[in-house]
Amino acid sequence: MQPHVDTIHLGTLPLSQGGVLEDAKLVYATWGRLNSAGTNVVLLPTYYTGTHDSYRPWIGSHSALDPDRWFIISPNLFxxxxxxxxxxxxxxxxxxxxxxxxxxxxxxxxHRLLTEHLGVKSVALAMGWSLGAVQSMHWAAAYPAFIRTVFSICGTASCWPLNRAFLASVRAALAADPAWMDGAYAHDAPPTRGLKAFGRVYCPWAYSSTFFRQALYRTLGFDSIEALLLAWEEEHLAWDACDLMAMLKTWEHADIGSLAGQSASKALANIRAKTIIMPGSCDAYFTAEEARIEGALIPNAEVRVLDSPFGHCAGAPGRFEEETRTIAMTAHALLAMA
Known part of the structure; x- marks a missing residue:
C-alpha cells in the first residue's frame, strides 16, 4: 500500500531551547484509516538519516503493522x-x-498534527528505531494518558555520555573539511570530504566487533571492510551537511528529564504505557546497559535484549530477517494489549 503523504504548516514555532522556527512545516505519511473512535493509531517517528519511507518494511497486510487494521502515522523529524x-x-x-x-x-x-489535524484521540503503539525510539519514549513521558503502549528499539530516552562522545567524533570529522565553513557553504560547494569522513567514522560504530571479526559485511554484499566504508561514504554524500548537523544536535540534546523541568527518573516514572525496550546486544552507542537503567525506572516496562551481531543496525527496519521477525512479533504482542 502506498502511503498518503501530506504537510501541515505550523507557522512560527517557539522552541524549548530558545528562539523560534519560522514557517515550520511538518511532513508526514499515513497508511490505513482512522477508526471512528480515533484510537487505532500506530505512531512511527523517523530516525537519523531516515524518512517515513524507511519504515515501509514494517508495514503491510502480512505485518503486525497492518494498514487494513491500523492507522499508521510517520511524522518526519525536523x-x-x-x-x-x-x-x-x-x-x-x-x-x-x-x-x-x-x-x-x-x-x-x-501532537498538534495528531490531535488538531488528524483527529487522533489516543495512540495504541508508539514505536521506532534509534532516534525514533527516543521520540517514542518522550511521547510516553510527555503525554502519558495519550500513549497506550511503547516499543523502543535500539534507543534510549536520553543521550548518555558515550553516545554524546560518539556524536562529537562524527561532527568533528565533518567540520574538519575547510569547505564546511560552519555551515555557511554555498549549495553548489558542499563539504564533500567532510561528508565522506562523516560516513567513514560513523560506520564502525553502527555495527559490532563480532560483525567485523566474522566478516559479516559479506552477508550485506561487501567483499571487504573498505567496500563497506566506501558505501557509507556514498550514502552520506547524498545528505545535506547542515541537515545532518541539525539532526545531530537534536539527538545529542535528547534528555527526557528536560520535560517540564523534571529529573530523568521522574520523567520515566511518569510513563503509564506498557513499554518494551529492546536494545541491541552489541549496540555501541545506545547501549543495552543504559537501556536497562532506564527500563528499571519505568513502572510497566520490560527490557528484552535483541541478541544480534549487527550492533545498532540490528533494529533497522527490514534489514535483517531474524531481527525483523522478532520486532514484528513484539509489536504484534503489544498491539494485542493496546
Missing part, C-alpha cells in the same frame, strides 16, 4: 530534509543559522 530543514533555507547564512529543535519540540509539533 531537519531530515522533508520537514523544515536547513537545506530549505534561501541563503548560506540562513542555513547555518538553523536553530536547535529539541526532541520535545518535535513531539509537541507531532
Amino acid at each position: 531537519g531530515n530534509g522533508l520537514s523544515s530543514s536547513p537545506s530549505h533555507a534561501q541563503t548560506p547564512a540562513q542555513r547555518a543559522g538553523f536553530p536547535l529543535v529539541s526532541i520535545r519540540d518535535n513531539i509537541d509539533a507531532q
Whole structure:
C-alpha cells in the first residue's frame, strides 16, 4: 500500500531551547484509516538519516503493522530534509543559522498534527528505531494518558555520555573539511570530504566487533571492510551537511528529564504505557546497559535484549530477517494489549 503523504504548516514555532522556527512545516505519511473512535493509531517517528519511507518494511497486510487494521502515522523529524530543514533555507547564512529543535519540540509539533489535524484521540503503539525510539519514549513521558503502549528499539530516552562522545567524533570529522565553513557553504560547494569522513567514522560504530571479526559485511554484499566504508561514504554524500548537523544536535540534546523541568527518573516514572525496550546486544552507542537503567525506572516496562551481531543496525527496519521477525512479533504482542 502506498502511503498518503501530506504537510501541515505550523507557522512560527517557539522552541524549548530558545528562539523560534519560522514557517515550520511538518511532513508526514499515513497508511490505513482512522477508526471512528480515533484510537487505532500506530505512531512511527523517523530516525537519523531516515524518512517515513524507511519504515515501509514494517508495514503491510502480512505485518503486525497492518494498514487494513491500523492507522499508521510517520511524522518526519525536523531537519531530515522533508520537514523544515536547513537545506530549505534561501541563503548560506540562513542555513547555518538553523536553530536547535529539541526532541520535545518535535513531539509537541507531532501532537498538534495528531490531535488538531488528524483527529487522533489516543495512540495504541508508539514505536521506532534509534532516534525514533527516543521520540517514542518522550511521547510516553510527555503525554502519558495519550500513549497506550511503547516499543523502543535500539534507543534510549536520553543521550548518555558515550553516545554524546560518539556524536562529537562524527561532527568533528565533518567540520574538519575547510569547505564546511560552519555551515555557511554555498549549495553548489558542499563539504564533500567532510561528508565522506562523516560516513567513514560513523560506520564502525553502527555495527559490532563480532560483525567485523566474522566478516559479516559479506552477508550485506561487501567483499571487504573498505567496500563497506566506501558505501557509507556514498550514502552520506547524498545528505545535506547542515541537515545532518541539525539532526545531530537534536539527538545529542535528547534528555527526557528536560520535560517540564523534571529529573530523568521522574520523567520515566511518569510513563503509564506498557513499554518494551529492546536494545541491541552489541549496540555501541545506545547501549543495552543504559537501556536497562532506564527500563528499571519505568513502572510497566520490560527490557528484552535483541541478541544480534549487527550492533545498532540490528533494529533497522527490514534489514535483517531474524531481527525483523522478532520486532514484528513484539509489536504484534503489544498491539494485542493496546
